[in-house]
Amino acid sequence: MATPRVAVIGAGIAGLTAAVDLARNGCDVVVFERAPVPGGKLREVHVAGAGMDAGPTVFTLRRVFDELFADAGDDLDRRLTLCPATLLARHAWDAGGHLDLFADLYRSIDSIAAFAGVREAQGFVRFADHARRIHQTLDAAFMRASRPSPLGLVKRVGLAGLPRLWDIKPFDTLWQAVAQYFDDPRLRQLFGRYATYCGSSPFEAPATLMLVAHVEQAGVWYVEGGMGRLAEQLAALAARQGAQLRCASEVRAIHLHKGHVHSIELADGERVAVDAVVCNADNNALATGLFGRGVAHGVRATPRAARSLSAVTWNLVARTEGFPLAHHSVFFSSDYQAEFADIFKRGRLPRAPTVYVCAQDRVDDSLPPANGMTPDAERLFCLINAPAIGDTYEFTTAEMEACENRVFELLAAAGLRVHRQADLTQVSTPSDFHRLFPATGGALYGPASHGWRASFTRAGARSEIPGLYLAGGSTHPGPGVPMAATSGRLAAACLMTDYASTARSPPAVTSGGISTP
Numbered sequence: 001m002a003t004p005r006v007a008v009i010g011a012g013i014a015g016l017t018a019a020v021d022l023a024r025n026g027c028d029v030v031v032f033e034r035a036p037v038p039g040g041k042l043r044e045v046h047v048a049g050a051g052m053d054a055g056p057t058v059f060t061l062r063r064v065f066d067e068l069f070a071d072a073g074d075d076l077d078r079r080l081t082l083c084p085a086t087l088l089a090r091h092a093w094d095a096g097g098h099l100d101l102f103a104d105l106y107r108s109i110d111s112i113a114a115f116a117g118v119r120e121a122q123g124f125v126r127f128a129d130h131a132r133r134i135h136q137t138l139d140a141a142f143m144r145a146s147r148p149s150p151l152g153l154v155k156r157v158g159l160a161g162l163p164r165l166w167d168i169k170p171f172d173t174l175w176q177a178v179a180q181y182f183d184d185p186r187l188r189q190l191f192g193r194y195a196t197y198c199g200s201s202p203f204e205a206p207a208t209l210m211l212v213a214h215v216e217q218a219g220v221w222y223v224e225g226g227m228g229r230l231a232e233q234l235a236a237l238a239a240r241q242g243a244q245l246r247c248a249s250e251v252r253a254i255h256l257h258k259g260h261v262h263s264i265e266l267a268d269g270e271r272v273a274v275d276a277v278v279c280n281a282d283n284n285a286l287a288t289g290l291f292g293r294g295v296a297h298g299v300r301a302t303p304r305a306a307r308s309l310s311a312v313t314w315n316l317v318a319r320t321e322g323f324p325l326a327h328h329s330v331f332f333s334s335d336y337q338a339e340f341a342d343i344f345k346r347g348r349l350p351r352a353p354t355v356y357v358c359a360q361d362r363v364d365d366s367l368p369p370a371n372g373m374t375p376d377a378e379r380l381f382c383l384i385n386a387p388a389i390g391d392t393y394e395f396t397t398a399e400m401e402a403c404e405n406r407v408f409e410l411l412a413a414a415g416l417r418v419h420r421q422a423d424l425t426q427v428s429t430p431s432d433f434h435r436l437f438p439a440t441g442g443a444l445y446g447p448a449s450h451g452w453r454a455s456f457t458r459a460g461a462r463s464e465i466p467g468l469y470l471a472g473g474s475t476h477p478g479p480g481v482p483m484a485a486t487s488g489r490l491a492a493a494c495l496m497t498d499y500a501s502t503a504r505s506p507p508a509v510t511s512g513g514i515s516t517p
């Protein structure tokens, strides 16, 4: 069988993961990335000479990467230093006080009991157990499967598994589900917030997203040196398997011959003949013709109303006082419903945003004395959710100033004073994200997971076009670093299976735990 030549478009997590599996299975792989460095959303910025994360900061499900490295005959622990977090996150409200959740479930139970009473702690025990069951039901049968459909899911769990499927409460919203466990509105906010990990509103996302709570409870790790190291190590692993990475190389077209992928064309006009393409760009880029009209029918476009959340982020180096920041802290808005109505219904920045703060130098909630910064300053990453309108509207300076004031006033109301300086702050808006990730409007998580059907309408690894495969946060099983990695592996496995069957040879080895019908 001839060696398949595969172009991977995009060196995001899924593109790199696909490249690892394809190269180790003998494909001739080139990854084309328009940015100067690999990583995609997993990106670093520099403020006052300090590199810091400006994308994902919560690293979960490390086993996905353990498996990827092990399948490639390598060892994640040899390449990256990962430390388990003891304190998962600190949560604050403007009325004062804070609630910590811990990796140790029993500590979280005690913490909730002290914060909101024993009844709420009992609700948490039931909630955590249900979240675990949902994760167990959907992990292999849905998330690691390449062709999700309601019927396919029923087939996978079998007749005996039907009660378990009903138990995931597919038709409730996450907000309705959390109300069954918690009376305290603060806890409803806290556990409803997991919908935002998939770029969605807790008021519209299905209750199944409770599984995100389980994923976090199962472990959060600090990556020494920042999340950027993960992208570097994935790129290095792909290179060791024989893949080639070409950064600053934008692909502008995918060409077909007799309906099959035939070549790609770069922005400078260079053409590269290929047998297959794995596209790690947002699916909407394909669907709206950014790779040429010929392949636009390969996947459905994301209607504007179905876009997931965007964000406004601030990377800054600053001194803080008042509130004991943890590595991950969340400061909740006073009116959660209004926050999501502003974003999803009115398409504007929330008047009362919830603010996530990552204090990147802290281990749990302590700041090591030698944090590499000036003695009393630290690296902070602040994020609020925002509407994905970056393709049609650029926020004015006045709007951004008003938004920034609201954000830092909210933090101050909860006790956190941030002594920020304009020259030590770098801001990213939905328009910036749209420029970085074309055809998204700044939506960072593909289509929103709104309604029970949403997860089933997300594109699978195989597109409508022979030879064109999809991978990334806009593809099944969805956004988030481990999910994107899983989608990359699924795309590679589907490609290898299809290539082997067209060549009438036995299927090539596919990666463990991934199922391709």
Ligand SMILES: Cc1cc2nc3c(=O)[nH]c(=O)nc-3n(C[C@H](O)[C@H](O)[C@H](O)COP(=O)(O)OP(=O)(O)OC[C@H]3O[C@@H](n4cnc5c(N)ncnc54)[C@H](O)[C@@H]3O)c2cc1C
Binding pocket: 009, 010, 011, 012, 013, 014, 015, 032, 033, 034, 035, 038, 039, 040, 041, 042, 054, 055, 056, 057, 058, 059, 060, 249, 250, 251, 252, 280, 281, 282, 285, 311, 313, 383, 436, 437, 438, 444, 445, 471, 472, 473, 474, 478, 479, 480, 481, 482, 484, 485
């Ligand atoms: C601010 C922020 C915070 C987040 N927080 C978390 C978190 O805490 N935990 C978590 O798990 N997830 C988080 N996420 C989500 C997570 O980062 C993403 O789901 C995941 O990284 C997406 O990976 P991907 O494979 O879809 O590729 P992407 O990161 O989307 O990368 C796609 C790549 O394709 C490239 N590309 C696009 N078009 C072309 C072209 N024409 N030619 C060549 N290259 C092209 C792009 O430049 C990009 O590098 C966060 C995301 C953001 C932005």
